[in-house]
Amino acid sequence: MTRTYPTQPCRGATKRKRPGKDKSTESTESNATTEESPPVCELDVESTPHTHTGRERMMPPDEKLGYFECRAQAMADNQQFDACISDLVRCVALAKLAHGDRHLKEAESSYLIAGQILEELYEQDGVVQEEKNKTELKISTALSRLYQRRGRPEEALAQCEKSLQLLGDGGDPGETCSVYRDMAAIEQSRGSLDRAIEHLTKAHAIAVSQSPGGPDRAHISYSLAMVHSSAAGPHHNESAAHYFEESLGAFKDTGPQDPTFLKAQDDYCHFLLINGKKERCVELQKASLAPKRCVFGEWSAEVSDSLQLIGGVEMTQGRIIQAHRTLRKCLEIQSIAYGPQHKKTKDTQKTVDMLARAPEVENRPLRQSPAAS
Template sequence: MQASPICIPTVTNDTDWDFCFHLSQQNKIPAHSQTDELSPTCESGESEEEMAVQKKERTIDYMSPPKEKLAQSQKKVVQLIKEKMNTQANKELIRCVILSRIIFGEEHWKCAQALTNLAYGYLALRGLPAQAKKHAESAKNTLLTWKGNTASDKEKKEILGALVMLYYTLGVAWLLQNQYPFLSDGEAYFNLQKADRNMKELKELSKEGVCGLQVSEKDLTIALGRASLSIHRLNLALAYFEKAIGNVIAAKGSDTSDLVSLYEEIAQIEQLRRNHEQAIQYLKQAYSICVSSFSEVSPQTAEASALLAKAYAMSGEPQHRDAVETYFIKSISAYQATLGSEDYETLTTIEEFCRWLIKNGKKQEAYRLLKASLKYQVISYGDCSKKMAETFYNMGKMCFAKGELRKAIQLLRKCLMIQILVYGSEHSKSRETKSLLTLLQR
């Protein structure tokens, strides 16, 4: 089970920023030139009157003062996020930065605030921590300088809100990149603690409550829990997740689907603390919510069922063996019905179930499941893949254990052929399979 469901992206070039920054140079072009240059070709279903209205609107927009354009862009960002148009929203955030530079200058806190919003956008809307970190670092010094010289409480609130977002963005970005685990995890926790301190200061200043912040207290608490887990402070991580669960229950009730991921992550912490029974209880709650929220045959319920099966297996208790089989079978059936037999999640769950079956002496059942999944593995992974080699190896060993030597030799030969193609003949896996084959042939 992963502490964070977000994938680490590999993109490092900030092409959107470059593209939209060049667009800002259009401010130097006369309005009539821009209107002609950027006008779309009239489509067959569009009247001349409609085209005239659109042209007029664009001309008005180009002639608007920068402050009006900024206000329009800020409203547009909110609307695009509501419509889940994340890439367009991110480009509009870039436009806000450009306009803020024109209006306030690069060294003003409002420009730094716009950069912070852009950094958060790269993180939350696009899942690009490298870009997020770059823009957050650019904004940091300006915001910290202005915080000490604020003219009014209103200004101070806005700067504190921006600092919460900035340190949250930096913390989560470090957590996601994780190129140098010890350094990254420490930096993540350090920045998230700063976000927490600024959040507390903002709450004290805003007696009526914190409004308008994009980073909620729940988001920050969960991030702190994940960062604590990454630096192996298990008790602290547990306390943060318990707090987050309590906040969600207070706000949305005990049956909300928002609790599923939290129960799954806190179960992971309990497993690391070797409290297997408590982990099972959390995962049973997650499974129950999935069934009621998404139905028994859904990918969400299939995932919860697989996690519950693995939690029962990790306990090592003999009385839990039936539960392991029950929940693995439920998970595989739900994945097959919703995602298909060739889906990665389906095949991975079958592999995990088979490993458990082999470990518990149920080789015949494991062999049957692996054989049935072979054609789907070919569809998903290809004829010559590490997964196929592993499956042939496991099936060969099971045949060897049953005394079916001819079948075992055939399967191990297939395995060796793939391993040589994938790893090379001198790899440890290839040599191990070759040694086993030599033993059988003797």
């Protein structure tokens, strides 16, 4: 007996013609059948290979998803449980590719169907508890992120809680950290910064216990710094500074040319600038110029942003000649990176023109000098 799921009929199912019927009768019966019930996937399970064929590789993701959904059902009906689990995992991955952001409702349906089949397999002793938990974890993780993208935070958090239950006390630390980070992102997106900090703090404790200087700690510390810097209150500022420094220290293991390290350093510099620590800000920005030139290129937006920040601080400190040199170099890069008509370029041009009229600059002969290097 073939089991069907009315929530989402198998895609790509074909209808066989009945012999002895004329075209008009056949057409009428075909339409009636289509209206009354969804098509049932007809697969010869015994002759269907469990590996990718050339035809499967050529299928687009949406068609391939339908194929594996049908095959998973057929495998379950024929008690070929290992193959069914394998196809369920494929369905979870393919739902992301097939539906993306355009058909999130269909993707949700695919995940729910996979969970339904998995539960039936478990009831039939077709899958052991450990394997069931692993597949359920994939489904709950995917659903939590899908619900978040659909603006359903409560359901997203519920799936995260389910993931934590599946992981238990002895779960993989990296996966547990990932769940807490997802929960923090959900809470932060709806403005619950204290809850976001709570989840990130748990993830941070796990990361520190597993690898004191590892990349997980660097990323989680960076996230904690950003959330604390967004929250009001002096204690949040102190915590933000602490976690920024911690993240930069942890990122050093990946090297100063790591783009994430450079991004974290830029965010820290903006935090320092807001809190009046200009010298430390300029110190870090000057140190970042060489690796940014190496990673992004001499004429990149990243290099121009650093020069603009440095030049702005120099100007507020009354170092007009140096600010003029730095911002002229910044303007040169912006003209190439953004174009002369871009707002950033025009704003910098106005500042450079203003500085050029200052007596210190106007009465000084121009000379080539490396800016803020």
